[in-house]
Amino acid sequence: MVAYSPPSATISTKANVPSPKPSISQTHVPPLISLPTVRLTTVLKTHLRCERQTLHRLPGSEAIVFSFKTYLYPLSEIKNEGLGEELAQAVDGLKGGSVPGMHFYKRAVVWGEVVKAYLRS
Numbered sequence: 001m002v003a004y005s006p007p008s009a010t011i012s013t014k015a016n017v018p019s020p021k022p023s024i025s026q027t028h029v030p031p032l033i034s035l036p037t038v039r040l041t042t043v044l045k046t047h048l049r050c051e052r053q054t055l056h057r058l059p060g061s062e063a064i065v066f067s068f069k070t071y072l073y074p075l076s077e078i079k080n081e082g083l084g085e086e087l088a089q090a091v092d093g094l095k096g097g098s099v100p101g102m103h104f105y106k107r108a109v110v111w112g113e114v115v116k117a118y119l120r121s
Contacts, residue, residue: 043111043118047072048087075118084119091116 050071057064078087091112094103103109 039114043075043114046075046111046115048075048078075115079119088116088119 050073051068052071053066053068055064055066075087078084091108094106094108094112099105103112
C-alpha cells in the first residue's frame with residue numbers, strides 16, 4: 001500500500017512585477033454583506049462529513065487504484081459521545097491553520113459560532 005499525502009499549492013510572484021490576477025488570499029476575503037443566520041433547529045439536522053481517501057498499487061499490473069469512502073455523522077451523535085469540545089476546537093482551528101482562507105472557504109463565518117455553541121452546551 002502506498003500512503004497518499006495531498007500536494008501543497010503555493011503561489012509566488014517575482015519581485016517588482018505586478019500580478020494581473022488576484023492571489024488566493026485576496027479571493028477568499030469575506031465580502032462586506034450580511035451573512036445568513038443559522039438557527040439551532042438547523043444545527044440539529046446537521047451532519048459532519050468525513051472522507052477517507054486511499055491509494056493502492058496493484059501487485060500484478062502496478063496500476064494505481066484510488067478509493068474513497070464518505071462517512072456522515074450527526075452532530076448530536078458527536079456531542080453525545082463527549083467529543084463536542086474537540087470538534088469545536090477543530091472549527092476554531094480553521095482560522096489559524098496552514099491555509100488562512102480555509103475558515104471562509106468552508107463558510108465557517110456563517111455556521112461556526114452556532115455549531116460551536118451547540119457542541120459546547
